[in-house]
Amino acid sequence: MEEMFEFRLHGRGGQGIVVAASIFTEAVFHDGYYARAFSLFGAERRGAPVTAFIRVSRDRLMPRSRIYNPDYVVVFDPSLAVETSIAGLKKGGSLLVNAGESKDGDFFISSVDDSPYHIYTVDATEIAWKHKLAIGSFPMVNTVMLGAMASLSGLASLESLVTSIKKRVTASVEANIKAVGEGYDSVKEVERLVT
Amino acid sequence: MAFEIMSGSQAAAVAVQRTGIDLVVAYPITPQTAIVETLANFDARGELGGEFVSVESEYAALACCYGAAAAGARVFTATASHGLAYMHEVIHWCSGARVPVVMANVNRTIGAPWCLDPDQGDSLSQRDTGWMQIYCSGAQEVLDTVMQAYLLSEELLLPCMVVFDGFYISHTYEAVDVPDEDSARAFIGPPSFEAQVKPGSPANLHGLTTGDNQVKLIRNRHEAMLRAPDLFKTINSKFAETFGRSYGVIDSVIPPGAKTVILAAGATAETVRWSLPKLDNTGFIQLRMFRPFPREEICSVLETHGVEKVVVIDRNCSTGMGGIFAQELRSAVYDLNNPPAVQDIILAGGIDLTFEMLESIIKEDKYQGQVEQIWGVDLK
Numbered sequence: 001m002e003e004m005f006e007f008r009l010h011g012r013g014g015q016g017i018v019v020a021a022s023i024f025t026e027a028v029f030h031d032g033y034y035a036r037a038f039s040l041f042g043a044e045r046r047g048a049p050v051t052a053f054i055r056v057s058r059d060r061l062m063p064r065s066r067i068y069n070p071d072y073v074v075v076f077d078p079s080l081a082v083e084t085s086i087a088g089l090k091k092g093g094s095l096l097v098n099a100g101e102s103k104d105g106d107f108f109i110s111s112v113d114d115s116p117y118h119i120y121t122v123d124a125t126e127i128a129w130k131h132k133l134a135i136g137s138f139p140m141v142n143t144v145m146l147g148a149m150a151s152l153s154g155l156a157s158l159e160s161l162v163t164s165i166k167k168r169v170t171a172s173v174e175a176n177i178k179a180v181g182e183g184y185d186s187v188k189e190v191e192r193l194v195t
Numbered sequence: 196m197a198f199e200i201m202s203g204s205q206a207a208a209v210a211v212q213r214t215g216i217d218l219v220v221a222y223p224i225t226p227q228t229a230i231v232e233t234l235a236n237f238d239a240r241g242e243l244g245g246e247f248v249s250v251e252s253e254y255a256a257l258a259c260c261y262g263a264a265a266a267g268a269r270v271f272t273a274t275a276s277h278g279l280a281y282m283h284e285v286i287h288w289c290s291g292a293r294v295p296v297v298m299a300n301v302n303r304t305i306g307a308p309w310c311l312d313p314d315q316g317d318s319l320s321q322r323d324t325g326w327m328q329i330y331c332s333g334a335q336e337v338l339d340t341v342m343q344a345y346l347l348s349e350e351l352l353l354p355c356m357v358v359f360d361g362f363y364i365s366h367t368y369e370a371v372d373v374p375d376e377d378s379a380r381a382f383i384g385p386p387s388f389e390a391q392v393k394p395g396s397p398a399n400l401h402g403l404t405t406g407d408n409q410v411k412l413i414r415n416r417h418e419a420m421l422r423a424p425d426l427f428k429t430i431n432s433k434f435a436e437t438f439g440r441s442y443g444v445i446d447s448v449i450p451p452g453a454k455t456v457i458l459a460a461g462a463t464a465e466t467v468r469w470s471l472p473k474l475d476n477t478g479f480i481q482l483r484m485f486r487p488f489p490r491e492e493i494c495s496v497l498e499t500h501g502v503e504k505v506v507v508i509d510r511n512c513s514t515g516m517g518g519i520f521a522q523e524l525r526s527a528v529y530d531l532n533n534p535p536a537v538q539d540i541i542l543a544g545g546i547d548l549t550f551e552m553l554e555s556i557i558k559e560d561k562y563q564g565q566v567e568q569i570w571g572v573d574l575k
Contacts (some may be wrong), residue, residue, distance in 0.1 A: 001472055001473075018366075021368065022200060022202075022368040025200050025368050025369065026200040026368075029198070029200060029370050034369070034370055035369070035370075036367050036368065036369040037367065037368045037369075038362060038363065038366050038367035038368070039362075039366055040362065060370070061465070061468060061469050062465075062469060063465065063466040063469045063470065063549075063550060064332075064333070064360075064363045064364070064367070064462040064463070064465045064466050065466050065547050065548060065549045065550070066547050066549075068549065
């Protein structure tokens with residue numbers, strides 16, 4: 001049975017996590033894996049918590065259940081509930097948080113400080129603003145987070161992400177391509193006493 | 196053919212576009228909306244090839260399909276849950292009138308209260324309406340089955356419902372091998388059935404009749420539907436020649452010596468299939484065709500392998516009786532010399548099925564022996 005890599009993405013309606021999951025799926029497929037992405041949401045509305053799942057494997061056959069024990073948890077918005085986001089994350093797995101120098105980011109990271117997995121941050125909000133990726137006052141962080149997910153997991157190349165973004169993103173394509181590259185290069189591991 | 200990343204809903208829409216459709220009638224409902232939305236996009240780009248009509252309700256959507264199919268058109272609509280329930284009267288009418296309508300139903304719980312999770316009670320509540328029903332376990336199967344459904348439906352003059360789970364399939368993006376238009380059109384060909392109504396020769400169809408006449412029509416319809424499994428096999432042989440893959444009315448994987456078999460339809464079938472290597476000596480049957488019920492095919496597999504127990508995954512519950520696939524299976528195996536025990540796993544409300552749940556059903560002592568019904572929520 002082929003090794004399977006499981007991601008759970010937490011974000012808010014309007015942040016583009018569903019689109020991000022499909023782009024990631026396309027990029028890893030291009031790089032030789034099968035992948036599946038799906039999302040859970042209630043009534044669709046901006047700001048409501050949204051969860052998306054991605055499975056990646058060399059084998060086309062994969063289960064169609066939700067992901068309860070992910071290898072990677074990716075948090076697009078650090079103001080989301082910490083407990084719900086990290087639930088079930090595998091020991092030794094990876095937590096990636098969109099956390100710059102913000103109160104929400106600090107709170108999220110300090111809440112998980114003694115956890116048995118690696119913690120990484122990327123300041124996706126800042127990068128998104130820099131490239132004017134926003135809908136009104138709502139920063140669109142999804143392509144930055146995609147870049148970070150790809151470099152952290154090593155499952156998708158930056159080149160494949162860019163190809164998929166060109167195909168699936170219709171607005172601010174150039175800015176999104178810059179954002180995905182910056183996200184790819186900006187992942188930092190949080191230094192702490194690893195338990 | 197080329198692989199593309201798309202959702203199950205998009206796969207259904209692409210299949211419809213590839214058939215050379217004459218008419219798509221659309222009314223949106225979650226989790227089906229992406230099907231008609233994708234078809235609307237084809238239409239907006241001038242690539243649909245047929246008419247796209249938005250209507251005021253699901254009832255109108257199916258009524259339009261009925262009328263157009265009666266005039267010889269190849270038609271499609273899609274719905275889910277309350278939308279399917281709202282169509283109920285016309286669902287009967289389509290099969291009674293013997294028009295080959297193909298419709299996708301994306302499973303979603305019927306309220307009250309409102310719920311979006313993929314309980315199969317919507318499509319199963321239409322079990323006795325004279326439609327064929329085929330359940331799919333992933334986006335590739337959805338695409339392929341929608342294409343095949345037209346050949347089945349137009350040959351037998353019976354409507355066909357292609358069914359798949361909301362979210363777990365409809366909203367799952369995955370790699371789908373998409374046939375190019377030319378090979379798809381060559382496989383399906385133009386509509387092969389005669390129009391019941393023709394411009395210039397007005398007729399009054401399906402007027403009042405007596406039970407003595409009606410019974411003949413019902414019997415014809417029943418006998419036509421019983422031809423579906425053999426025809427499905429023929430269609431799939433042809434499909435395999437062109438596209439290199441095929442499906443059975445059921446698919447089974449029975450390791451030598453396996454005495455327990457898990458039967459599932461829809462998205463859960465793939466979770467079971469993936470779990471098999473980790474479930475000691477357990478077999479698997481995917482129920483793809485539900486109407487007509489593939490009694491002969493299932494019984495033959497169970498008898499050949501001397502199966503002693505069938506665990507049935509039911510993402511539905513007929514209140515007062517239990518899971519519907521399990522009931523159908525019990526009835527189908529009743530006449531066998533050594534009918535297997537049937538254990539029903541109820542995932543009503545469209546709840547998730549995980550490997551861990553399957554593992555406890557197969558391995559835990561308390562679920563062995565005569566436990567006829569297990570509620571999925573108790574396994575979590």
